[in-house]
Each structure stands twice: as C-alpha cells, then as structure tokens.
Amino acid sequence: MDKMLSELFEIAQELLDGSQDTGRLERLTPGELVQRVPLGLGPKGVPMDQVLDRMRQVVRYTPKTSSPRFFNQLFAGCQQAAAAAEMLTGLLNVSMYTYKVAGPMILIENEVLGRMCRVASFPDGFGIAVPGGSMANLVAMVLGRNKALPNMRAEGSDGRRMTFYVSKEGHYSIVKNAGILGTGRDNVRPIDSDDRGRMCVRALQAAISKDIEEGAVPCAVVATMGTTVLGEFDPLREVAEVTRRHNIWLHADGAYGGTMLLHPEGRKKFDGLELADSLTWDAHKAMGIPLMCSMLLTRDPHVIRECMGETADYLFQGDEDLLNPGTRSLQCGRRNDTFKLWAAWLNLGDEGWAERIGKQLHLAAYAADRIRSEPRMSLCQDPVSTNICFRVDGLAADEACTALQEAGEALIGHGTVREEVVFRLVTVNPELLETQLDTLFEAILRLL
Amino acid sequence: MDKMLSELFEIAQELLDGSQDTGRLERLTPGELVQRVPLGLGPKGVPMDQVLDRMRQVVRYTPKTSSPRFFNQLFAGCQQAAAAAEMLTGLLNVSMYTYKVAGPMILIENEVLGRMCRVASFPDGFGIAVPGGSMANLVAMVLGRNKALPNMRAEGSDGRRMTFYVSKEGHYSIVKNAGILGTGRDNVRPIDSDDRGRMCVRALQAAISKDIEEGAVPCAVVATMGTTVLGEFDPLREVAEVTRRHNIWLHADGAYGGTMLLHPEGRKKFDGLELADSLTWDAHKAMGIPLMCSMLLTRDPHVIRECMGETADYLFQGDEDLLNPGTRSLQCGRRNDTFKLWAAWLNLGDEGWAERIGKQLHLAAYAADRIRSEPRMSLCQDPVSTNICFRVDGLAADEACTALQEAGEALIGHGTVREEVVFRLVTVNPELLETQLDTLFEAILRLL
Numbered sequence: 001m002d003k004m005l006s007e008l009f010e011i012a013q014e015l016l017d018g019s020q021d022t023g024r025l026e027r028l029t030p031g032e033l034v035q036r037v038p039l040g041l042g043p044k045g046v047p048m049d050q051v052l053d054r055m056r057q058v059v060r061y062t063p064k065t066s067s068p069r070f071f072n073q074l075f076a077g078c079q080q081a082a083a084a085a086e087m088l089t090g091l092l093n094v095s096m097y098t099y100k101v102a103g104p105m106i107l108i109e110n111e112v113l114g115r116m117c118r119v120a121s122f123p124d125g126f127g128i129a130v131p132g133g134s135m136a137n138l139v140a141m142v143l144g145r146n147k148a149l150p151n152m153r154a155e156g157s158d159g160r161r162m163t164f165y166v167s168k169e170g171h172y173s174i175v176k177n178a179g180i181l182g183t184g185r186d187n188v189r190p191i192d193s194d195d196r197g198r199m200c201v202r203a204l205q206a207a208i209s210k211d212i213e214e215g216a217v218p219c220a221v222v223a224t225m226g227t228t229v230l231g232e233f234d235p236l237r238e239v240a241e242v243t244r245r246h247n248i249w250l251h252a253d254g255a256y257g258g259t260m261l262l263h264p265e266g267r268k269k270f271d272g273l274e275l276a277d278s279l280t281w282d283a284h285k286a287m288g289i290p291l292m293c294s295m296l297l298t299r300d301p302h303v304i305r306e307c308m309g310e311t312a313d314y315l316f317q318g319d320e321d322l323l324n325p326g327t328r329s330l331q332c333g334r335r336n337d338t339f340k341l342w343a344a345w346l347n348l349g350d351e352g353w354a355e356r357i358g359k360q361l362h363l364a365a366y367a368a369d370r371i372r373s374e375p376r377m378s379l380c381q382d383p384v385s386t387n388i389c390f391r392v393d394g395l396a397a398d399e400a401c402t403a404l405q406e407a408g409e410a411l412i413g414h415g416t417v418r419e420e421v422v423f424r425l426v427t428v429n430p431e432l433l434e435t436q437l438d439t440l441f442e443a444i445l446r447l448l
Numbered sequence: 449m450d451k452m453l454s455e456l457f458e459i460a461q462e463l464l465d466g467s468q469d470t471g472r473l474e475r476l477t478p479g480e481l482v483q484r485v486p487l488g489l490g491p492k493g494v495p496m497d498q499v500l501d502r503m504r505q506v507v508r509y510t511p512k513t514s515s516p517r518f519f520n521q522l523f524a525g526c527q528q529a530a531a532a533a534e535m536l537t538g539l540l541n542v543s544m545y546t547y548k549v550a551g552p553m554i555l556i557e558n559e560v561l562g563r564m565c566r567v568a569s570f571p572d573g574f575g576i577a578v579p580g581g582s583m584a585n586l587v588a589m590v591l592g593r594n595k596a597l598p599n600m601r602a603e604g605s606d607g608r609r610m611t612f613y614v615s616k617e618g619h620y621s622i623v624k625n626a627g628i629l630g631t632g633r634d635n636v637r638p639i640d641s642d643d644r645g646r647m648c649v650r651a652l653q654a655a656i657s658k659d660i661e662e663g664a665v666p667c668a669v670v671a672t673m674g675t676t677v678l679g680e681f682d683p684l685r686e687v688a689e690v691t692r693r694h695n696i697w698l699h700a701d702g703a704y705g706g707t708m709l710l711h712p713e714g715r716k717k718f719d720g721l722e723l724a725d726s727l728t729w730d731a732h733k734a735m736g737i738p739l740m741c742s743m744l745l746t747r748d749p750h751v752i753r754e755c756m757g758e759t760a761d762y763l764f765q766g767d768e769d770l771l772n773p774g775t776r777s778l779q780c781g782r783r784n785d786t787f788k789l790w791a792a793w794l795n796l797g798d799e800g801w802a803e804r805i806g807k808q809l810h811l812a813a814y815a816a817d818r819i820r821s822e823p824r825m826s827l828c829q830d831p832v833s834t835n836i837c838f839r840v841d842g843l844a845a846d847e848a849c850t851a852l853q854e855a856g857e858a859l860i861g862h863g864t865v866r867e868e869v870v871f872r873l874v875t876v877n878p879e880l881l882e883t884q885l886d887t888l889f890e891a892i893l894r895l896l
Contacts, residue, residue, distance in 0.1 A: 002464075004528050004529075004531075004532055005464065008536070012535070015536065033551070033555060034555065037552065039555055041563050041793045041798075042798070043797050043798040044799060045794070045795055045800040046797070047795075048529060048795060051532075054794060055532065058552050058787070059536060059540065061551055062542060063549055066541070073543060073781075083452075084500065084503065087456060087460070087535045087538050088456070088460065088463065090788075091460055091463050091526070091535065093514070093523075093739055094510060094511060095739055099478070100853070100859065101513070102511065103481070104481050104487070104510055107478055107481060107482065107487055108506065115489050131579035131583075131740075132780060133780065134779050135579075135778075152630060152632070155635070156609065156610060156626070156630055156631045157607060157631075159608075162630075172758055176758050178604070180586075180778075182604055182605050182610075182631065183604045183605075184601070184604025186604075229762050290783075291781060291782070291783040291784075292779075292782070308624075308628075312620045313864060314677050314863045315861075317846070331579060332580060332581065333521075333580050333730070333732065333739060334580065335738075339506070345489045346493070347495075349489070349491050349493035349494070351493065352493040398765070401765065402766060405766070414762075414765065416761060
C-alpha cells in the first residue's frame, strides 16, 4: 500500500495544481475520450502501477469543479480541511450505523447535527445525514405525510388523495419524490410565484382550500429557501401562517440556501424558520464540502424516530440508541458524510463561515455591477444571494453556454426566468477573483 | 494545499500501518473519547495544522475496519486500487448527473454497470448506482409497485392493498421501505424459511394466493441472495415460477451475496437469475470497495426510466440522455461511487475477483473445520458462503461479543438462528490469515 499511497499523492498534487490553473478547460467528447483512455474491463487484471497510470489519465480529463472557470452548478471549489477529511474518510471506511463500528465519528456527527439545529432555530431539534437534498426532501415528505395520516406507516394508503405544495420555482425532487412515495406526481400543486420568483401565499392558500374541500389530505408545504435558478427565498413566516392554520407540515427546502443561515444578512431571509417543521440543508453546495453532505433537520426531536425508526438485532448491538444512528436513518450501511463538515467547521468556526459567505455575496454584487455597467447585458433582477441571472442582447444563452464550453472558456449554465432562457451565473466559490469574473464576461461578449 | 497534502499523507500512512497491525483494538467509551479529543465546534476557527492534529487523534480512535480483528459486519478490508480511486474521488468532486460536469466518470459508470449486468445474466440490462442496498431495494419496490399499478406514479394510490413478500431471514429494509413508500409495513408478508433459512416456496405461493383472493395487489417478491445472518440463498428458480405464474415483479436482493456471481461455485446459487426482474448488488460489502458502492440492475433496459425518469432544464444540458444519468437516478446531485469499483475491477479482472472470492470461501471452510474439531463449539449449519454461525457451550454469544470487544480482542457480531443467539463470523476480508482466525477462536475459548 505504501508505494500506492506515494503515487496517489503525486496524482492528487497534479490534480490540485490543475484545479487552480486558470488555463482553458479541456473538453473531450465521449468518442475522443475512449480513444485516448481505454476504459474497458475484462477477464484479466492489470498491475497496480498501470491502474494508477490509467487513473491519472482519467483524472486529467475529468472536469475540474474547483477551477476558476467552473460556474456550472450550485457547488464549486473545495474547503481544504474538508478535502483532507474526505480523503481519510475513504481509508477509514466505517459505516455510520453504530458506535461499535464508527466510534468517534458518531459523536462528531451528533456535534455537527446539533450545531446545525441550533443555527436553524431548532434548539431541541434533531437531524439525520442523508445522501443528498432530494433524499432529505423525501424524508421530510414522509414525515409530513405520516403525521397527516397516522396509520400510513403501518397500513399504507387508504385511498384518499394526498397533496403537496411547492412553488413553480421549487426543486423537481418534490414531484419526483411524490412519484416514489405513492402519493402521485399529479398531486403536487405547483404554486404560482410572485414577480421575483417567491411563492405567492394567496395562491397557496387557495390551492389548499380547494383540496380540503374536495376531500384531499394536504401532507406538506415546501417553502424553497434558495431557488435553483434565481436563488430566491419563499416568504417563510407568511407560509407558516397558512400551514399553522391548517395544521400542515411545513418543510423548508434550504438545500442550496441553507448555508445563508450562517451569515447575518442571509439569516434575515429565514425569518419564521422557528415555525417550520423541517429543513433540508446541503453542505456540499455553498459550503465547499465534497459531495455528499446533506442534512435533514427537524424541530421536533422525536418525529424522525416515530416515522423512520427500525430495529435489527443482527446489527444494532451494544450502546444506547442515540449512539446508533442506523436505527433512524434512511439507509442501513451509510458512508460517513459528516467528518468533512466537522473538519471544515473546526477550521472556520461560525465566524469563518460568515466571512466565507460574505465573499460569495461580494462576488455576486461585483458580477451584478459589471452586468449593469455593460449596455449589451442586463440583469433579470437584482440578486439576493449567489445566483445572478442575466441576458445578453443578441445571444441565445443556451447556445452561448455550449460555445463557451467548447472553447474551454468556462462551464456555465442557463435557466428559464419568466419563460426566457437566460444565463445563470453562480458565485459559490469564494476563492474566485474579480478578475476571473471579468474574464468570464469578456469571453461572453466575444461571442457577439 | 501543498502542506496540507503532505501532512495528510502522513496520517494516511499511520492509518494504513495501524489497520494492518495485529495488536489489540483500542476502544474508548464516548465519555473517555470526549475527554481525550475535544470535538466541540464554536464561533472561532482553528488553524489548519491544529485541525490536522485533531483529525489525527480522531483517526487513531476510530475502529479499524481493515484490521484482522474486525469481523463485525458484512464488510472488512479494502481493495487497494479502490482505496486510491476513492481518495481521488473526494478531490475531484464531480456530481454524477451530467457528462458536462462529470466527463469520463459517466463513461466509467456505464462500463461498470454494463459489465455487472452481463455478469448478472441481464445481457440487455440497465442499472443505476444508489446510496446503499436499502435504497436499491427501495427502487426495486417502486418498479414492482408501479408495474403492478400503472397509474401509481402519476395519480398515487387508489386505496387497494399493496403487498410485498420476503422471507423471515430477509433484510429489514423491505419492511422499512414499505413504511416509506406508502404501501404499509404490515403489508410485507414475512414468508417462512426452510430448515436452512431459505424461503419456503410453498408458503410464498400460499401467501400470494390468499392476498389475491382478498383483493390485494402483489407488487413484488424479494428473494434474498445472501441472508444477513446465515449467508443463505433463496431458491431463485422456484421463486421465479411463482412470480411468473402471477406476473409479479421478482427482485433478487444480492446486496451481500451478489458478489458470489463472480465465482464459479457461487454462481450456481443464482440459478434462475435470468428470470428475475431486478438485482441489488453492493460492491462495498464482499468486494472490499469503500462505502458506498451499491447498484440496482434491471433486466428490462427501459423500466427505470419509465418509473423514475425526470427532466429539469436548469440541470440536464447538452449531450444525449445516456450520458446524463441524473435523468433517471434516485438522487439529483450524486457522489461518484463507481470510479473506485472500476479501478478495482481493472486491477483484478474477472479472474482476480474469482480468486479473491475463493480466498474468502477458503477462510470460511477453514473456520468451519476449526469449529467442527473443537468439542465445545458447534456449527449451526454448514456454511454456504462467507458467514459461519456457531455456538460455544457455556457462553452466551451476545455477552461474549461484548467481552471480546472490551478486551480489544475482536469486533465480532451475533445473530439469531432458529431463536437461538449465536456467534456470526464473517470472512469477507481475503487478506485474513488462518492464524488470525486461530487467534479469534482462542480468544473466544479463553472466555470459558
């Protein structure tokens, strides 16, 4: 293993150097790739040094999500303490079901979840780590459904229609999950948004009233805290007034925006969060933690256990329940996704997170100013977080994104705002320099 | 990052040395742990060198799943090419939804899934990587349910009872998932096993007939290929005769036993697999791949897309559908869990896997012989795979496991076989030496 480790660290070094490189992104088509790197598996093995060579080539051609030219998704860059912990996690390879197998990692997970609950104004709250925001939303939907229909878990559906509510700007996982959970994709009500892309509370109230009149059982309202395209926040306190009135589960989907809780300005967007029942918060998006690092937090400390608790005597042996998170997790065997977040939090502290988010917001403001100052570009609206949506006169955003990628200039995505396809720039990498944003805008304008 | 990387390398080196160490396992109670290593997070950050020191301490006290004294769960040890790939995966940090973001890793995943489908006798099959066997089973249950009730995905339940079937020795995730999927935990029929712990097909037929008579809709039968305690295999071909007769989805849960497909003797246990509709296969169990590495494979290449397919124009941009696995995966953002399996497979080839499994089976046979030769120990039954269940006259297995753990002798679990609590030894680590098994048995006998 020793020789393997030293060669591995060389590759890691090259990878880190390459990620910080400001040179153009190299992009190969699938056809070009398989010509340069043989990927096929066969009956015969290959010695370890050749495996490492092959890995080195694959790494070379893999898009660099920490590159200053990567703006494609709601994550970018990498917090260094988290990167170190992530590499050790793979070597340690414990499964997070019991203290017996995972030892200190269980205490670390409890510390991280407890701290996130307090930040989220769930002082007695509880949480579980899940493999992604879609899965966090799925668990929240199970909790809401099972609270609305207490016999559901044991007996299954009684045939009454079960409805969910999310704004048209919300994440597609709500509809997808409804297809999985047996409540039906058609029973997710897409609620109109206001002119900034925030859920329209009057439309929400109308949809709920209509469903109740028709005998349906509203299971949960999902307020989106950081929409995928505009980065907007639903008006949580007003939404909570509606859910409280009808005793419906209120889930805050902060998969993307949850991180803003750690910034004094961002926190204001969450006014009313103490009235929500659950919160999705992905640390692998805006916090620079390697994938996956996603949490579902609940205000009530018992509800996850009530709706998801299991026993299995072949597995959960020794130690008290709190130390055996497998008794209440979505998965059985589970990778350790919290050591890396703990390491980053230890490194930064709450104050370091606030500073880091401040940098992201500053970059967003810089980008918005740059767009305002350029006659051929215009903002769809003033950014409230780290998403900047804009149009360029004479450019189709989707075609322009492809052209930028093909030229190796940048990986950037597009989104649809009020039926117009526009550029969506995301400034979640706090290491980014203003000059690197300038480079991006110049590359875009060169397409004209 | 450079200094971080070299210190990290040192910690990794210590960890690998410690894992191969044959010395006693160090175990701290939660109270002792927090006294030795401060785990709390606070408002102020801590410099990177101190973070690395703290991480070094945490690593020291984390149970070593690659130790020759670790027999606790259905995984142990670590394949070296996989370990290397896993460490790079965290640094690369691509999300496996699109070719645009993940590049060659998508082609690698397709290669791995294709190879596994062919091994599983699904020549035109299809697969997805999922975060664990429980989730693979969940997806299989969704497929079965939605095929039985084609309006389910869009409209939700119509109130008819939906039933699933799994043997009493099957995994608890089937019941748990029924609680999540809205079909009801009570509607999972626990089917009696025969005297070796294999599903009794006559009991299965009777349960299905009764449910159909009563108007229920059977959604899937789960055949367990490698039970958690005895490592037994349900009679797949006979089960398939029943499911074909009634047109019910047949899912083979090979989370643990799937690996045996790569061994000529093990393959025989899967007679009839070509008649199954889906297969769960965890490479993070018996294949020595770091967690998570779990696949759901289907015989029909289209069914996953039919039952799980989604579009999202903010995300799935460019490239053809096959290159954007996010359009059909359970998750949205998704960690790359297949690069490590590809690296191991490249290193070993099919032949290397067979050899590796041969070693595991040899160790199981050695352990069984050792037990047979010791008058105070007896086997519950002859092992068919890598699980050896046995009793020791005068020892309560659960108490003995705790005593072994407290003495640092071994991490080993217990299970219930025909209402008796017995030792469950698992020989999934092929690096284990016969003398290390001797050491375990001597430690057990010293407890007498």
